[in-house]
Amino acid sequence: MIRVEFLGPIQKPSLELDIQNLSELAAVLQQDDEMSEWLTNCAVAVNDTLVSSLEVPLKDGDKVSLLPPVCGG
């Protein structure tokens, strides 16, 4: 299973999904109307490393995090 975490202001509990890659995650989340705006502006990390492509394979136990726009300071 893959754990999906929504960070910062995204008020959504974590998900446990049986998926093989980020493209499958995109397809799942695109079905969720509450997520539509976040999907266009969130960065994605796999096991706490930012990724820039959906062509990232996932394996059992991986963690995917969604990071919305940031503003520290």
Add this chain to the structure above:
Amino acid sequence: MLSLYDGALDVPVILKNWYEEEATNNYGAYIPFVGTVRSEDGIDGLSFDIYEPILNSWFSSWQEKAKAKGAVIKMAHSRGDVMLHESSYIASVFSPKRRVALEFIDEFVEDFKASAPIWKYDLLNGKRVYALDRSTAIKGSGILGEKK
């Protein structure tokens, strides 16, 4: 050095401690930047969420860049609520010569604003309101919104 605190930063103490830590290490320049919460748009203060695993790796990469120039970076940031006229952020660079420190503090703070996984909320009438319009999407954002 990266330090996170619950609530406002004790600025005089942090700056003094950093100064004393490096005072005899032969750095010619110590340039601190202190970010303080201003009164604007009726806010009572700001509040912050931090995702530490990625913040730590982001900071480590900057510490390596600093080291390559013979410099050291120190940063402190608040978690949770910080009220008006209190401070939530300090970044400092120590370097042998001033030019490196002046340039580095500018580059570091700009990338901090664009990349550090910290989320800011306005405190307005007891509510915590995400400051989306002042926030920046991290480089590479939006891939999950791509349609096949």
